[in-house]
Structures are given as C-alpha cells and as structure tokens.
Amino acid sequence: MLQPLFIFSGHIENTLLPHWSAVLPFIFLLLAIATGPVFFRHLWEKHYSKVSIVLGLIVAAYYIFALKDSQSILHSVTEYISFIALLSSLFVATGGISIKVSKEGTPLFNTLFLLFGAVISNLIGTTGASMLLIRPFLKINKDRIKPYHIIFFIFSVSNVGGALTPIGDPPLFLGFLRGVPFFWVIANIWYIWLPAILIILSIFYIIDKQNNPVLKSTTAKKDFHIEFKGLTNLFFVMIILLSVVIDKNFFPSLPDFSPLPFGIREIIMFAVVFLSYKMSDKEALRLNEFDFEPIKEVAYLFIGIFLTMVPALQLIAFESNAYRDYLTQGSFYWGSGTLSSFLDNAPTYLNFLSAAMGKFGLDVNNMADVKEFVVRDDSYLRAISVGAVFFGAMTYIGNGPNFMVKSISERAGIKMPSFGRYITHYSLPVLLPVFTIIWFIFFR
Amino acid sequence: MQTLLIDEVISQNIKGLYYGNRLILPFKADFLKIVIDDELILDFSMDGEKVEISEEEYFTNIYFLNEDDLAETVTKFETIKIVAVEKNQSLFDIKCHKMLALSLEAPHFVNINYITEEMLFID
Numbered sequence: 392m393l394q395p396l397f398i399f400s401g402h403i404e405n406t407l408l409p410h411w412s413a414v415l416p417f418i419f420l421l422l423a424i425a426t427g428p429v430f431f432r433h434l435w436e437k438h439y440s441k442v443s444i445v446l447g448l449i450v451a452a453y454y455i456f457a458l459k460d461s462q463s464i465l466h467s468v469t470e471y472i473s474f475i476a477l478l479s480s481l482f483v484a485t486g487g488i489s490i491k492v493s494k495e496g497t498p499l500f501n502t503l504f505l506l507f508g509a510v511i512s513n514l515i516g517t518t519g520a521s522m523l524l525i526r527p528f529l530k531i532n533k534d535r536i537k538p539y540h541i542i543f544f545i546f547s548v549s550n551v552g553g554a555l556t557p558i559g560d561p562p563l564f565l566g567f568l569r570g571v572p573f574f575w576v577i578a579n580i581w582y583i584w585l586p587a588i589l590i591i592l593s594i595f596y597i598i599d600k601q602n603n604p605v606l607k608s609t610t611a612k613k614d615f616h617i618e619f620k621g622l623t624n625l626f627f628v629m630i631i632l633l634s635v636v637i638d639k640n641f642f643p644s645l646p647d648f649s650p651l652p653f654g655i656r657e658i659i660m661f662a663v664v665f666l667s668y669k670m671s672d673k674e675a676l677r678l679n680e681f682d683f684e685p686i687k688e689v690a691y692l693f694i695g696i697f698l699t700m701v702p703a704l705q706l707i708a709f710e711s712n713a714y715r716d717y718l719t720q721g722s723f724y725w726g727s728g729t730l731s732s733f734l735d736n737a738p739t740y741l742n743f744l745s746a747a748m749g750k751f752g753l754d755v756n757n758m759a760d761v762k763e764f765v766v767r768d769d770s771y772l773r774a775i776s777v778g779a780v781f782f783g784a785m786t787y788i789g790n791g792p793n794f795m796v797k798s799i800s801e802r803a804g805i806k807m808p809s810f811g812r813y814i815t816h817y818s819l820p821v822l823l824p825v826f827t828i829i830w831f832i833f834f835r
Numbered sequence: 836m837q838t839l840l841i842d843e844v845i846s847q848n849i850k851g852l853y854y855g856n857r858l859i860l861p862f863k864a865d866f867l868k869i870v871i872d873d874e875l876i877l878d879f880s881m882d883g884e885k886v887e888i889s890e891e892e893y894f895t896n897i898y899f900l901n902e903d904d905l906a907e908t909v910t911k912f913e914t915i916k917i918v919a920v921e922k923n924q925s926l927f928d929i930k931c932h933k934m935l936a937l938s939l940e941a942p943h944f945v946n947i948n949y950i951t952e953e954m955l956f957i958d
Contacts, residue, residue: 533955678954681913682910801875804956
C-alpha cells in the first residue's frame, strides 16, 4: 500500500510511503552484523562488504524503480558521503598522532582519563577524541586491560561525552546547521550531561577498583610523562573541524555541485585523507600500526545501513508525525534514543525534530522557524538531542567511532564482546538504568 | 644448519619468510597467542580452525587457514604479533614469554623483532 509521505530527514517531500516489507533488508543487515562475526566469522569477514552493498542496492532499486523516488536515495547517499568524509579524515589525521603516556592505569587515573576524553570530544568530535585517545588508554592499562575498559571508553568518550557542543556529535551539528544556536547545546544539556557522565564514570570506577592488576616490573611507571609524535597532524584535524562549518546555510555563495552527492566540505575532507596520510610522521603511523581496514569496515557496513534505513526512517517519520500531538518529551527522548541505538543518529534527530516542530506548526527546513521553536519551547529539542547522542552508545553500530574503537582494540590483542554480548552484558545493565534515571528526572 | 633461539634470530637479524598464507619462522617455539589483523588466535590444537602449525628440523611453518595472502592482510605499518616460548624454556614462567612483532617485506621476507614498550599489544 502506498501512502503519501510528508517528511524524510527533515525534508518535506511529496513521495510515497514504502511498504513495511521494505524494512526487511535493514533488519536482515542488523541480524547479519549481530550474528555473522559470532556464528560464521570467516564467511562474514570475507563477504560482509558484499552483503551490505547488495542489501543497500535492493532498497535503492525498490525506491528508484517501484516508488519512482530517487531523491530519498540520493539524499541518503549525500548524508553517507558527509558521514564517511568526516570519519575517514579524522581517522587518518589522528592515526598519524602517537601519544605515549608513561603512567599506570589506576582506577582513579582511568576515570579522570575518560572524563578528560568526554570533555575533549566536544572540541574535536567523538570520532577525533576516540581515535586520538583509545591507543594511549589501552597502553596505560596494558597489564590489566579488560573489555569493560574499552566499552566504558565507547560509552563516555565515543558517545555521551560529545553532547555539549555541535562539534561533539553529528546530530547536534545538523541542528546547528538548521538554526539551533551554537551555545544552546551546552547551556541546555550540561546539567543532564554532567550527572549522566558522572554516574557512568562512577560505575566504571567501582568496576575498575575490583580489577586487581598483575603489574609487571618492566612496565610499572612512577612518573607521569606524556610524549607526542606526529603533532603536525593536529593542523589537519583543525582543517577538518573548520571545514565542518562550510555549509550553504552559512555561506550561500559556495559552489553547488548538485546533483552530485557531495560539496566543497567533503572534497576538503577527502583531500585531508590523502594529504595527512602522505605527510604523516611514519614513526607515528608505525607505532599506531596504522591500517585503513577499520575505516573500510565502517565504510562498507554503513553504506548498507544508510541505504537500508531509508524506509525505516520514512515509516517512523510518518508515524511520529501522525501521532505528534500525543508525543511527549519522554516519547521524543525514548523514540530518538531507541532508534539512534541502531540507526544513524543524525537523520533520526532530524526526523524527530521535524515531528516536534510540527506540533507548533513550524518547519525544520526554515531557519527562522527553528530559532522560534528553540525560544518557544526547547524541552523537546533537549529530549531529542540527549536521546540521539546518548543512545549511540547502546550498540556497536549506534555511532561511527564505536566500531573503530572495537577494531583497534582487537588489533591490540583484546577479545571484544560480540554485538549481542555488548548489549546484554554492558549497555542494558549499565546504560539503560542511567538513561532511565535521566528520563525520570528530566523528561518524565 | 642448527636450530636457532629466538634471541639469536633477532640479534642476528635473521629473517623469516612468507608465501601466500604460509609463514616460515627460523626458530622453534611453543605458541601462546597470535594476533593477525583483528583476529585473535588462541587455539593451536590439531583441530584449530584458524592456524595449522608444523615443525621442521630448523624452522616452523604457520599456515593461516582463514587467509589467502598474508601480504594483503598485513599492511605497510601493521605487524603480526606473537607470544611464544622457546622450546627449552618453561611455558609457565611468564618471564619466558617472548612477544614478537613480525612485519612483512616484499617479496617474501619477514622481519622479526621484539614488541617494544611503545607498541600497542596486550599480552
């Protein structure tokens, strides 16, 4: 059954609503990501890229030929290219910076390290902070490392930490591009961010305190000392961060390459990938054992996710708009959160923002409307922002850096939990109660 | 030709070899852990699905059963990391655990070094 669709990724469109069965490739891809590495690892490692691309193409073909809607697919491809341009440029630029911390990872030092990472992720993005800090974090804990160290790193540095600025996480940046004031985020999220991060890190501290280290005399360090290699790559990180704000909303005179699914920003980012790799300190690359495989894995899996999630997002957008008058702050918090756990959080954020603005008869594509929405009642925006950013930590696929942190840890010789075990043993018992407390206090 | 110790192989800068998925190490040892790419290998039994190890008079073959070509898997800045114990030393004495980093060099050489403090590897 085809129905008119009003909103997709924040764009008002007169397209047709997909049949519910169009969501099946997305569900199949999620199941494959969850079960493939556990039950048929070798087969999965050889063919995951093909599985992801084929499932994505099935959905793309359905849209283009059955729904006659190439716009939705083009839009998703555009968002994917922006996503992978940012991730790959930060991955390569930070991959050429080696940080050596000569300090043992005590529970207190680790907790402070994660807090530092959570704060810094607001300045260089969760991806940048994750790539820069995961290796030194593993090194300082090399004699007592356990999977929970890495998982709490994913919780705090790769996700929840980056909720304070639009640079921190892509959905907040999309909101900023649409008209949410830059400092609205920190002014309105800090008092939710602070207890959330403190609870998560307190849990980490308690768990880490139980982990008795088997210290080796050769690695025991007394003095705190930090050494950097490849610091010139910070220049490239700065270019990436500055290029993030190159958007037509701010610079209308920017060249428009449409219908090509990229702009000047993506060209700069891909140029940084090439230049920073060529100009990186080779010793830093060697010490980091730099390899493109982790970003290739993300690129292949997420092209499938971005394409197959199109019908899921459209159906959710349709439903949330149909029932928007009944949706509360809590609905937006749990709705954007639950979906951000499995879908990309940026379009999820925009869809829910669109539905919330619809309650007031405002349009997410109009910057003046967004500013008015923020002034009139920003409680919905707060719920959506927190849900979209925080819940990215719920699964390995909730946010781009999660997978990369996992991959770097495995290459260091750490056996990481499977997709399902991550959820059942870590995110459900740790994060869900924390997020429920957040809901109870702030969004009930 | 005599069997060399790992220390001798490293101090004399003797290189191993690789052909396809076969790694040839110029020493004999008991293996505890191998990390190749993001694969962690701990099962060295005859039934192991990831590697097959065979010892010859002076060297050791390691066949990576899930790989077609090691050169494709282990890229320019990467290493294969191994925890091994010399044949004549105690497996149960952790001080005897030697951590090795193997980097590939075209066309078929394998550079063997100890993993340094600066490198990221969890024993």
